[in-house]
Amino acid sequence: MRIDADRFLGDLHSLRGFGAAGVGKGVVRPAYSDADLAARRWLAEQMQDAGLRVEVDAMGNLFGLADGPSLLLGSHSDSQPEGGWLDGALGVIAALEVARAAQEAGGPAVSVVSFQDEEGRFGVTTGSAVWSGQLSQADADLLVDHAGVSLGDARHAVAEMVTGPVSPSQFTGFVELHIEQGPTLDSSGEKIGVVTDIVGIRDMKVTFEGQQNHAGTTPMHLRRDAFQAVSAFNALLNDRLRNVVTPQTVWTIGHLSLHPNASSIVPGRAVFSMQWRDADADRLARMEEIIRTSASEIAQAQGVALSYGPLLGLEPVSMDQRLRAALEAGAETVALGKWRKMPSGALHDATNVSRLMPVAMLFVPSIGGLSHTFEEDTDEDDLVAGVQVLAQAVAQLGSKT
Amino acid sequence: MRIDADRFLGDLHSLRGFGAAGVGKGVVRPAYSDADLAARRWLAEQMQDAGLRVEVDAMGNLFGLADGPSLLLGSHSDSQPEGGWLDGALGVIAALEVARAAQEAGGPAVSVVSFQDEEGRFGVTTGSAVWSGQLSQADADLLVDHAGVSLGDARHAVAEMVTGPVSPSQFTGFVELHIEQGPTLDSSGEKIGVVTDIVGIRDMKVTFEGQQNHAGTTPMHLRRDAFQAVSAFNALLNDRLRNVVTPQTVWTIGHLSLHPNASSIVPGRAVFSMQWRDADADRLARMEEIIRTSASEIAQAQGVALSYGPLLGLEPVSMDQRLRAALEAGAETVALGKWRKMPSGALHDATNVSRLMPVAMLFVPSIGGLSHTFEEDTDEDDLVAGVQVLAQAVAQLGSKT
Numbered sequence: 027m028r029i030d031a032d033r034f035l036g037d038l039h040s041l042r043g044f045g046a047a048g049v050g051k052g053v054v055r056p057a058y059s060d061a062d063l064a065a066r067r068w069l070a071e072q073m074q075d076a077g078l079r080v081e082v083d084a085m086g087n088l089f090g091l092a093d094g095p096s097l098l099l100g101s102h103s104d105s106q107p108e109g110g111w112l113d114g115a116l117g118v119i120a121a122l123e124v125a126r127a128a129q130e131a132g133g134p135a136v137s138v139v140s141f142q143d144e145e146g147r148f149g150v151t152t153g154s155a156v157w158s159g160q161l162s163q164a165d166a167d168l169l170v171d172h173a174g175v176s177l178g179d180a181r182h183a184v185a186e187m188v189t190g191p192v193s194p195s196q197f198t199g200f201v202e203l204h205i206e207q208g209p210t211l212d213s214s215g216e217k218i219g220v221v222t223d224i225v226g227i228r229d230m231k232v233t234f235e236g237q238q239n240h241a242g243t244t245p246m247h248l249r250r251d252a253f254q255a256v257s258a259f260n261a262l263l264n265d266r267l268r269n270v271v272t273p274q275t276v277w278t279i280g281h282l283s284l285h286p287n288a289s290s291i292v293p294g295r296a297v298f299s300m301q302w303r304d305a306d307a308d309r310l311a312r313m314e315e316i317i318r319t320s321a322s323e324i325a326q327a328q329g330v331a332l333s334y335g336p337l338l339g340l341e342p343v344s345m346d347q348r349l350r351a352a353l354e355a356g357a358e359t360v361a362l363g364k365w366r367k368m369p370s371g372a373l374h375d376a377t378n379v380s381r382l383m384p385v386a387m388l389f390v391p392s393i394g395g396l397s398h399t400f401e402e403d404t405d406e407d408d409l410v411a412g413v414q415v416l417a418q419a420v421a422q423l424g425s426k427t
Numbered sequence: 428m429r430i431d432a433d434r435f436l437g438d439l440h441s442l443r444g445f446g447a448a449g450v451g452k453g454v455v456r457p458a459y460s461d462a463d464l465a466a467r468r469w470l471a472e473q474m475q476d477a478g479l480r481v482e483v484d485a486m487g488n489l490f491g492l493a494d495g496p497s498l499l500l501g502s503h504s505d506s507q508p509e510g511g512w513l514d515g516a517l518g519v520i521a522a523l524e525v526a527r528a529a530q531e532a533g534g535p536a537v538s539v540v541s542f543q544d545e546e547g548r549f550g551v552t553t554g555s556a557v558w559s560g561q562l563s564q565a566d567a568d569l570l571v572d573h574a575g576v577s578l579g580d581a582r583h584a585v586a587e588m589v590t591g592p593v594s595p596s597q598f599t600g601f602v603e604l605h606i607e608q609g610p611t612l613d614s615s616g617e618k619i620g621v622v623t624d625i626v627g628i629r630d631m632k633v634t635f636e637g638q639q640n641h642a643g644t645t646p647m648h649l650r651r652d653a654f655q656a657v658s659a660f661n662a663l664l665n666d667r668l669r670n671v672v673t674p675q676t677v678w679t680i681g682h683l684s685l686h687p688n689a690s691s692i693v694p695g696r697a698v699f700s701m702q703w704r705d706a707d708a709d710r711l712a713r714m715e716e717i718i719r720t721s722a723s724e725i726a727q728a729q730g731v732a733l734s735y736g737p738l739l740g741l742e743p744v745s746m747d748q749r750l751r752a753a754l755e756a757g758a759e760t761v762a763l764g765k766w767r768k769m770p771s772g773a774l775h776d777a778t779n780v781s782r783l784m785p786v787a788m789l790f791v792p793s794i795g796g797l798s799h800t801f802e803e804d805t806d807e808d809d810l811v812a813g814v815q816v817l818a819q820a821v822a823q824l825g826s827k828t
Contacts, residue, residue: 108639108687146691172688208644225643229690238509240798241679242626242704242773243609246672253661253680260658271647278642279654280690282683286509287573289630289681289700290547291799299690303643372643397641398692 027124027131027421031410034123037072038409041065041103041119042111052400053115055105057143057152058086058180062104066187069103069118069140076126078138081192084163086142086184087153089192090125096135097420098197098383099124101204102144102153102375110402112205112409114144116390120203120413124420134424137197141375142184148177150229150338154378157192172281199349199384199423202376203416205404209395210368217411218357218365219389220350225274226310226342227373229301231335232321234259236328238286238294250329252296253284259324266316270309274371277302277313305342305369340377346384349423353388356418360411372397388415428525428532428822432811435524438473439810442466442504442520443512453801454516456506458544458553459487459581466504467588470519470541477527479539482593485564487543487585488554490593491526497536498821499598499784500525502605503545503554503776511803513606513810515545517791521604521814525821535825538598542776543585549578551630551739555779558593573682600750600785600824603777604817606805610796611769618812619758619766620790621751626675627711627743628774630702632736633722635660637729639687639695651730653697654685660725667717671710675772678703678714706743706770741778747785750824754789757819761812773798789816 045053045061055061066088070080073090081089088103101117118140125136142153148169155161167178206212211219236250260279267277281299302313314337325332357365368389376385390412393403446454446462456462467489471481474491482490489504502518519541526537543554549570556562568579607613612620637651661680668678682700703714715738726733758766769790777786791813794804 106687106692107689146689206644207641209649227643238800239796240608240773241681241702242628242677243607243796243798244677245674246677247674248610251679253683254665257658257661260655261662264655273646273648276643276645276647278652278690278693280642280685280692280694281688282654282685283688284681284683286507287682287684288508288547288799289679289702291507291681292679293681294800301642301690372641395640395644397644398689399639399695 027127027417029123029127029413029417034119034413035406035409037122038115038119041115044068045105047108047400049400051111051403053105053109053111054107055109056107056145057104057147058183063183065103066140072122073138076122077129078125081189082184082187083157083190083192084181084188085153085156086181086187087157088140090138092125092135092137094135095196095198096137097423098137098139098200099416100139101202102142103140104143104145106145106398108400109145110397110399112402112404113207113397116205116409117203120416123413124417127417128420134420136420144375147171150227150340151373151375151378152177154375158378158381160378160381172283194382197383199346200376200379201349201416201419202374202387203412204374204387204389205392205397206389207372207392207397211389211391212393212395216364216366217361217390217408218415219368220353220357220365221345221370221387221389222367223305223345224343224370224373224377225303225305226307226340227301227303228310228314228337228339229299230337231297232300233295233297233333234325234330235295236330239292241290241292244292249292252293252330255324255328255330256282256296256298258328259321262320262324263317266320267313270312270316275304275309276371303371307341340373343377343380345386349384349386352419352422353386353415355422356415357388359418360414388412428528428818430524430528430814430818435520435814436807436810438523439516439520442516445469446506448509448801450801452512452804454506454510454512455508456510457508457546458505458548459584463505464584467541470504473523474539477523478530479526482590483585483588484558484591484593485582485589486554486557487582487588488558488593489541491539493526493536493538495536496597496599497538498824499538499540499601500817501540502603503543504541505544505546507546507799509801510546511798511800513803513805514608514798517606517810518604521817524814525818528818529821535821537821545776548572551628551741552774552776552779553578555776559779559782561779561782573684595783598784600747601777601780602750602817602820603775603788604813605775605788605790606793606798607790608773608793608798612790612792613794613796615767617765617767618762618792618809619816620769621754621758621766622746622771622788622790623768624706624746625744625771625774625778626704626706627708627741628702628704629711629715629738629740630700631738632698633701634696634698634734635726635731636696637694637731640693642691642693645693650693653694653731656725656729656731657683657697657699659729660722663721663725664718667721668714671713671717673705676705676710677772704772708742741774744778744781746787750785750787753820753823754787754816756823757816760819761815789813
């Protein structure tokens with residue numbers, strides 16, 4: 027099987043055109059945005075041109091299906107609010123290229139997927155969570171983005187593309203090529219990472235509700251200031267988590283909105299995101315306990331009310347041995363001595379899909395370790411090496427079945 | 428001079444209709460909004476009906492002028508993003524009623540003003556700051572609100588009302604009736620507060636610029652998280668200020684925006700408002716020094732860049748003895764034994780106007796001490812008592828000149 031590097035890179039740049047940010051190679055293509063829908067329509071055309079049968083489920087997950095049992099390759103084509111051109115897009119276009127190359131080589135059968143809302147406008151890898159049955163469509167529809175829009179309303183935008191449910195039983199396994207989104211491969215000078223495990227993640231909204239009031243006439247000791255509660259919670263949490271985490275554990279407050287958010291008003295309400303990740307499920311649970319205890323103590327001490335949104339999350343997942351071995355063999359052929367086995371600190375759709383079938387992943391380097399920013403990039407040589415490893419692995423898996 | 432309580436309360440409720448929030452008696456009428464402009468047009472009609480000459484300066488400060496030298500009464504009719512129905516509006520409608528009552532009584536001459544942007548969409552008491560010459564129109568035009576709109580652009584909305592500059596030299600003094608916006612009068616059961624001093628205020632935007640990155644793959648020790656910088660700065664500042672402040676001193680972080688504000692991204696930038704108030708100018712300066720030193724230390728320690736917007740502010744101001752004595756005499760007549768002398772913890776347009784002429788202020792109670800919120804309210808008896816004290820003082824001042 028021979029991949030066409032020019033065709034692959036050309037398509038990757040074409041996909042970048044949908045939602046191009048005008049800043050470097052950055053894209054703005056969040057789930058269900060106009061740019062996301064235009065990209066999905068264009069991808070559907072490419073799938074059709076590649077002889078694949080296009081199907082779209084109610085979430086907007088887009089499949090290009092080969093006949094009969096097949097290996098599923100892919101990732102997602104939605105982006106962060108300010109995203110790079112490769113996060114998700116690389117895995118989708120690589121899948122398309124390998125599907126074409128496999129057809130040209132007379133097999134094996136390869137299907138392609140672009141999942142919806144991997145980047146979590148509404149939750150965490152929402153599209154593959156619904157497809158894999160871990161989140162019901164009814165529950166998903168109640169999820170609300172930071173602007174107050176529900177997923178149930180937002181997905182009307184894909185209604186005209188929907189064909190119906192897509193059965194997972196036709197797929198023999200799932201392989202996802204992705205950028206690393208961290209500094210490991212870039213700093214070691216390696217070209218390929220074969221993933222051993224994907225860390226688990228927890229994410230929930232936390233709300234402190236105090237008393238909105240005038241910032242000039244309300245004495246400090248009478249204030250119930252929601253921002254002060256967040257700040258004190260953050261300090262307490264940082265202090266307590268240091269005792270239970272590993273160097274790989276991370277936790278983040280990335281979203282915060284104060285109400286009414288004016289310089290002359292003591293903030294009456296603060297809503298923020300609390301997210302934490304670790305490869306060990308027990309440690310994730312221990313962290314949750316510390317987060318909830320710390321928030322309660324601060325709420326009590328500062329006289330503010332505390333409430334939580336639903337706890338969204340994904341369990342840590344080990345990669346399938348057979349698929350992983352095929353990727354390792356491909357890496358050894360394409361990048362002899364310049365690849366490594368490594369965990370994934372980022373979560374991926376593969377985490378959800380692992381509930382349905384064997385999954386594996388491979389990484390290419392992220393320059394400077396940067397991702398979820400317009401500056402995200404990877405050398406084109408490394409992009410091509412990634413799709414070559416994927417093709418090698420698919421060919422090897424096909425010859426064995 | 429006799430004020431007409433029904434006419435006064437009727438007009439106050441009519442003004443509330445412009446931007447009525449639909450929540451209690453709350454209003455949403457920020458400077459230059461459609462509701463603000465409609466309210467100013469309606470006020471101009473009422474001034475005209477009261478025989479006053481309507482003039483509007485380039486900022487949108489609205490005057491109803493008596494002929495010859497006159498006392499100026501008034502306040503502002505713009506509101507906070509979520510404001511009450513009395514903050515500013517009370518002083519404007521009370522001025523209108525006293526102007527009418529004075530005309531009906533054959534004098535003295537009373538002019539009326541509603542200043543623009545007292546609530547600081549763009550700065551701090553912006554309209555009266557420009558009118559009093561403390562801020563040039565050119566500098567004011569460069570001020571930007573939290574949404575990135577410049578004052579220069581926003582004030583196009585009032586262009587068709589503008590008649591030209593309004594000379595301060597025609598006014599013999601300025602008196603502003605306002606709600607207290609704090610708990611003092613409400614908890615003591617008194618009806619009137621005669622203001623002795625207005626505290627000074629400082630307000631500036633602070634920006635921490637770190638590195639936006641992926642919240643799963645960026646190890647904690649490599650992060651330059653702008654939210655973490657704000658939280659650490661806040662904790663350090665609270666700790667240090669406790670040693671220099673009085674029980675009347677206040678400081679507030681009321682506005683904060685993270686960028687890009689998504690749960691899966693380490694925040695690359697945080698912009699927040701830092702505001703502090705005290706009756707002593709030296710203490711305000713000492714607090715500024717502590718704020719800047721603390722921010723620098725945190726920026727250094729966390730590897731983030733630090734920058735400041737312009738420092739906006741107003742100096743502490745003492746009320747004029749003659750005007751204040753007239754208000755005290757009026758309070759003694761209207762609310763015998765149920766009034767007090769007190770400082771103002773909130774700033775007011777009177778602070779700016781004090782640069783041009785003698786000023787004084789009086790307060791009526793705020794129920795529960797609440798203001799800058801939809802819940803803000805005052806008993807109608809107390810509102811009427813306030814306008815009666817104002818009328819008494821105006822009559823007394825008129826009889827002496």
